[in-house]
Amino acid sequence: MVRTRFAPSPTGYLHIGGARTALYCWLYSRKTNGRFILRIEDTDLERSTKESVQAILDAMAWLKLDYDEGPFYQTHHFDRYREVIDEMLKQGTAYRCYCSKERLEALREQQIANKEKPRYDGHCRHLTQTQEGPFVVRFKNPEEGVVEFDDLIRGKLVFANQELDDLIIARSDGTPTYNFTVVVDDMDMQITHVMRGDDHINNTPRQINIFRALNKTPPHYAHIPMILGSDGKRLSKRHGAVGVMQYREDGFLPQALLNYLVRLGWSHGDQEIFSMDELIQYFDLSSVNRAAAAINPEKLLWLNQHYIKHGDVAETMKELAWQLEKLGINTNDGPPLTEIIKAQGERTKTLKEMAERSRYFFEEVTMSDEMKLHFTSEIKPALKILREKLSELSSWSKEAIHEVLQATAESQGLKLGKLAQPVRVAVTGGTISPPLDVTMVLIGRDRVLERLDLV
Numbered sequence: 001m002v003r004t005r006f007a008p009s010p011t012g013y014l015h016i017g018g019a020r021t022a023l024y025c026w027l028y029s030r031k032t033n034g035r036f037i038l039r040i041e042d043t044d045l046e047r048s049t050k051e052s053v054q055a056i057l058d059a060m061a062w063l064k065l066d067y068d069e070g071p072f073y074q075t076h077h078f079d080r081y082r083e084v085i086d087e088m089l090k091q092g093t094a095y096r097c098y099c100s101k102e103r104l105e106a107l108r109e110q111q112i113a114n115k116e117k118p119r120y121d122g123h124c125r126h127l128t129q130t131q132e133g134p135f136v137v138r139f140k141n142p143e144e145g146v147v148e149f150d151d152l153i154r155g156k157l158v159f160a161n162q163e164l165d166d167l168i169i170a171r172s173d174g175t176p177t178y179n180f181t182v183v184v185d186d187m188d189m190q191i192t193h194v195m196r197g198d199d200h201i202n203n204t205p206r207q208i209n210i211f212r213a214l215n216k217t218p219p220h221y222a223h224i225p226m227i228l229g230s231d232g233k234r235l236s237k238r239h240g241a242v243g244v245m246q247y248r249e250d251g252f253l254p255q256a257l258l259n260y261l262v263r264l265g266w267s268h269g270d271q272e273i274f275s276m277d278e279l280i281q282y283f284d285l286s287s288v289n290r291a292a293a294a295i296n297p298e299k300l301l302w303l304n305q306h307y308i309k310h311g312d313v314a315e316t317m318k319e320l321a322w323q324l325e326k327l328g329i330n331t332n333d334g335p336p337l338t339e340i341i342k343a344q345g346e347r348t349k350t351l352k353e354m355a356e357r358s359r360y361f362f363e364e365v366t367m368s369d370e371m372k373l374h375f376t377s378e379i380k381p382a383l384k385i386l387r388e389k390l391s392e393l394s395s396w397s398k399e400a401i402h403e404v405l406q407a408t409a410e411s412q413g414l415k416l417g418k419l420a421q422p423v424r425v426a427v428t429g430g431t432i433s434p435p436l437d438v439t440m441v442l443i444g445r446d447r448v449l450e451r452l453d454l455v
């Protein structure tokens with residue numbers, strides 16, 4: 001059975017590269033009826049924070065990337081790591097290294113002076129006696145031969161063992177290091193497919209060697225190409241890269257973000273819009289691109305508007321309600337959010353924008369002096385007549401309102417457009433809104449009449 005895992009380090013927000021990795025792992029496990037595991041790699045005690053762990057969990061929940069096992073925390077596994085290190089020392093696949101900082105520094109300087117790649121020279125590799133004093137534990141990497149593996153995205157990769165030095169697996173304070181803990185956990189969790197960013201590609205031969213030293217078969221590996229900024233450079237904060245939850249703040253729908261992320265590095269013909277079921281059906285590692293993909297903020301906006309208009313209404317309502325609440329807007333007294341989504345979906349690309357432009361459906365309008373300039377002496381009488389006709393309408397419908405608007409304009413010798421804008425300003429406080437008749441239906445008769453009275 002396929003077992004994938006997403007293994008973020010909680011040293012910052014979950015950024016879109018991480019979210020895409022999580023999505024690919026999730027899709028692959030769902031596609032294969034496998035299991036998806038979440039493992040928090042929090043062994044870097046100085047850089048890991050509780051807030052980052054929470055940000056990861058929140059982002060996974062918001063994106064609905066549900067995991068079958070976990071979250072597991074590496075800091076809960078220290079006894080197990082120690083046990084494996086002891087076993088490796090016993091077996092002779094690892095050794096204690098007593099080299100002082102000074103010795104290692106001198107070695108490094110000499111290697112650099114000789115134009116060699118700095119690496120540990122194996123000084124303690126053949127010590128037979130344990131010694132006094134502080135030590136680290138190093139993995140005894142094979143000295144000869146190559147490590148070869150078939151990357152599920154990149155194809156066959158070969159690394160010479162000579163290029164890999166004896167990596168430290170436990171520091172002098174006994175704490176285990178990254179490449180080692182990953183192997184122990186991938187082994188214990190019986191991970192069959194490791195999918196991760198290709199910035200990890202140089203770690204993979206080291207990890208495979210550790211697996212072999214433990215007499216275990218390594219998992220399959222798939223290294224996902226990086227995400228680039230729009231200038232073709234590796235994505236970073238400079239490009240405005242932010243955590244996943246910032247996308248929620250900015251008014252994006254989870255489904256839009258997922259659809260966007262999946263296409264950053266994967267395609268299925270020229271299809272752009274995918275339901276989750278389609279993604280599960282079509283996703284495959286063999287169609288993940290080898291080349292890095294660049295972000296495309298315009299496309300994300302386009303997708304978001306698509307999902308606002310055609311996506312899951314309950315989801316959109318939930319996000320819109322959240323945005324309105326953040327703006328302090330009480331939605332109890334006003335039109336149903338589904339109607340607002342229908343009316344505003346054509347003209348807003350994010351739910352943040354939609355919320356900001358929907359205040360007048362729920363609250364009294366405040367009007368700037370500039371807006372009041374719309375109410376000219378020519379318009380004011382027309383607004384009075386309109387108000388009377390609206391109050392007499394037997395049904396408060398779009399069609400009825402439209403007729404009244406038209407009739408009023410005609411009776412006053414005005415073009416409809418000339419009347420419509422001041423009416424819009426009177427009932428919404430601004431010049432931008434959905435079609436006026438729809439807007440007025442949603443605002444409701446009482447509020448419309450009150451607002452016209454204030455002109």
Ligand code: GLU
Nearest residue numbers: 007008009041182195196
């Ligand atoms: N914890 C690593 C990171 O966040 C990922 C390790 C892995 O997937 O093997 O970059």
